Amino acid sequence: MxxxxxxxxxxxxxxxxxxxxxxxxxxxxxxxxxxxxxxxxxxxxxxxxxxxxxxxxxxxxxxxxxxxxxxxxxxxxxxxxxxxxxxxxxxxxxxxxxxxxxxxxxxxATERRYLFRLQARRAPATHDRGLVWQVLHPLDADAMRQAAAHLVGRHDFTTFRSAMCQSASPVKTLDEIRVEESPIPHGREYRFHLRARSFLHNQVRSIVGTLERVGAGSWAPDRVAQALSARNRAECGPVCPPHGLYLCGVGYPRDPFAA
Missing domain, CATH: 3.30.70.580 (Pseudouridine synthase I, catalytic domain, N-terminal subdomain)
Structure with missing residues (x-):
């Protein structure tokens, strides 16, 4: 067949x-x-x-x-x-x-790429309703980048792993976390780009929810490193909602769609 x-x-x-x-x-x-x-x-x-x-x-x-x-x-x-x-x-x-x-x-597959869209503004989202996570307060993108740097590389991601995760091991290699910031009408949009061979269940949403706490000033960037080292789900920040998350690419040794 x-x-x-x-x-x-x-x-x-x-x-x-x-x-x-x-x-x-x-x-x-x-x-x-x-x-x-x-x-x-x-x-x-x-x-x-x-x-x-x-x-x-x-x-x-x-x-x-x-x-x-x-x-x-x-x-x-x-x-x-x-x-x-x-x-x-x-x-x-x-x-x-x-x-x-x-x-x-x-x-x-040799890698998966995810995008998470977060918008910060007082007015409700209209065109992007259900397609972004919205918060009311502005975020510090540089602080989130500093925090994200602690997560890049090969680590035990137990802290950022759902209790329902069926993966055999919590050890994963996170190849990239990139935080982009851009203006939107009366607010800002933050885009989190994450790339790895594979991810644990709820890993991306756990990471972004934690980084949002850093951007809001509730966490210092170094606290993310401490949470990672704790290997304890209780040390994770809030898990953000699913509707801002996109599977945006899958990599293979050879692109199967290449002409």
Whole structure:
């Protein structure tokens, strides 16, 4: 059966997360339902595999998944057909490509990239409602950068790990945390870019929630290093809400979508 890789964009608000669930809407379920209208294998219950399982309310601009299909589609026509059958769900197939059988969306990945959007202003968000985390107070971006520097590298991230995390080890290598600041009408937007081979459950949201406390002046930057060293979930700052988080890229040894 030919294997295809899909680059998927979605608004996570209507979904209980990426992973298919029997009694709740999921992004995986929406894509598989669209595939079932096109392919006999999915009509009988075949599954797709994704690079990462985003939680309820989390968005994606470049999720990657692969599927084994009975029909050898032209990739462009496959993407077009899927987008037709995905309507009106807020899910889009940005690209499709044929890949070899040894490609796996999850296990072949060498890095994941996440973006977290945080806006600081008094007036409620309108156009970005449900797409950003909003706080009322301005933040100190330089202090957040100083704090973030303590987290880059290979560490035991127990402090920033959900109690429900199923990873075999809390030790991860965080390759990059970059904090950008830009003006918005009557406020500021802060964008947190995080890059690693893999992440623990709730790691990004735990880190950003902690950095927000530094930016607000409630924590000194060095307190983040102390929290990391404590290896104690109780030392973590607040876990920020999911709706500012985006899976924005997955890296592979060779880009499967390259022409």
């Amino acid at each position: 030919p294997r295809f890789v899909l680059k998927i964009e979605y608004d996570g608000r209507p979904f209980a997360g990426w992973q298919a669930q029997a009694d709740q809407p999921s992004v995986q379920g929406a894509v598989e339902a669209a595939l079932a209208r096109l392919d006999p294998g999915f009509a009988s219950g075949a599954r797709i595999a994704a690079a990462g399982r985003t939680d309820a309310g989390v968005h994606a601009t470049a999720q990657v998944a692969h599927a084994d299909l009975a029909r050898d589609w032209d990739p462009f026509r496959l993407a077009e057909a899927l987008n037709f059958h995905l309507k009106p769900a807020p899910v889009a197939i940005l690209a499709a490509a044929r890949v070899s059988q040894d490609f796996h969306a999850r296990f072949s």
